[in-house]
Amino acid sequence: MNTLEQYGFTDRIDGLFSFHFPGPDVPEPARVIRADRGRVLVASRHGIVHLDGGNSLVTGDWAAIEPGGSVMGCLPRSSLLQRKRAYDPLSEAQILGANIDLLGVVVPLDRPLSTNRLERTLVAAWDSGALPIVILTKADLSTRFDDVVAETVRRARGVEVLTTSAEDRDGLEDLRGRIGAGQTLALLGPSGAGKSSLINALLGDHRQDTGEVRAGDGRGRHTTTARELVPLGDGAVVMDTPGLRGFALWDAENGLSEVFGDIEDLFGDCRFRDCAHDLEPGCAVRSAIESGALEERRWLSYRKMERELASLHRRQDAAEQRRHARSFHRVARDAALAKDFRNRFRETR
Structure with missing residues (x-):
């Protein structure tokens, strides 16, 4: 090969x-x-x-x-993982990787589960065009193994969840079997989640640098500093990525619908077509929350991401209008200069 x-x-x-x-x-x-x-x-x-x-x-x-x-x-990209560039007032996308077949959302079991991070990352994963899977790492360090796994499976809502331990090599065979020849798996998760350790375990070699994780808050230092492809030997590839502190969404409406489709299905059952899902009578969303069929925390998470995307589009539209205005002014200025030149030319004849 x-x-x-x-x-x-x-x-x-x-x-x-x-x-x-x-x-x-x-x-x-x-x-x-x-x-x-x-x-x-x-x-x-x-x-x-x-x-x-x-x-x-x-x-x-x-x-x-x-x-x-x-x-x-x-070549045209078959998939594209991107996020809004951090601290960017101009609202530009940061492309994290391309041509990814499987996107592994890495969730470490040695710290409390962040359901908001999990849902947000799954939104981006679905929107990338890759097939998301959730990879639980550090199973050997968890004292609440069963509870966290059950909660993750519930939050993932049908996305395959694999439990692994790089230290004990548990679950590695199942994960390796998901990456076929010619396929690329990208690992996405916070610093210290065990992404590099997982790659080393899959390779059976210490290829990627790893670092210690602080016991107090579960955070690790960035041992991976750039996105890099690592071949597994038979045409299967893993993309290691630096740990991400946050994930600002970029044009992720499709991913939002994949993760929160059950909520969006409720909108059609509201009494009013323009229901704001707040205090309106006959609101199916409020009824679902009051009956316990919909967790309010999950609804608030959806609304936060929905508002974030709406704000992004408003800034994009404003930036586009400014670009059009600058272009119009340049055309008008050039036309005025050309007219002035023609007038001066006639006067000299």
Whole structure:
């Protein structure tokens, strides 16, 4: 198996290169292992090399390389994991990875379960186009194992939940069996969740750096500093990612509907079509909360993410209007300059 095949290259990907880059000189296919400030580390049939990739390529991309070694483009992405860039008033997306088949939401069992984080990450996972799974780690350190697993399964609402321990190697066979040749699993979770330890256990080798976790708050330092593909040896690939403190959603309405579809189904049963689900009579949502059929905490979590996405779209619309206004002013200015030039030209004749 050559280097490129180890990073997930298959006959299907080969066919996509021929389709999207037709002609007698089909470019060399390559997979982006890691992207960092305009430089990319890529895997090709001839080995692993560094290239200038600009800022357009991200980890997981399938890049087309010209004979001279320059990047001429990439295949359309089959999936895209993204979030709103932290502390960005202009509301831009931060792309975390591309061409992911399985997205593992990593939940460590050595600390209290954050249901808000779990639901929020599942929203982003569903919206990416990848198939989400929940991976519980550090089962050997949990004193509330059964309770946390049961609560996670309930919150995941049909998403497959796997329980693992890198230390005892429990559950690794089941997880490894979910990643077929040519597939990419991305691990997404907080710092100290055991993502790198899990990859090392899958490899049977100490490939990824790991760090200690503070006993007081369960937090660990960032031993993974960039998103990177790690081959498992048979064409299956894992994407390690740095720990995320938060996850601001980006255009994730589809994912919101996947995770909270039961809530959105209630809207059609409200007496009024424009029900705000607050104090209106005949509100199906309020009735479900009062009867215990819907947990109010879950409803509030949904409303918070819904408002977050609405605010994002308002900022996007405002930014688009400003761009149109600047473009209009430039056109008007150029037209005025052109008219003034024509008038001056006539006066000199």
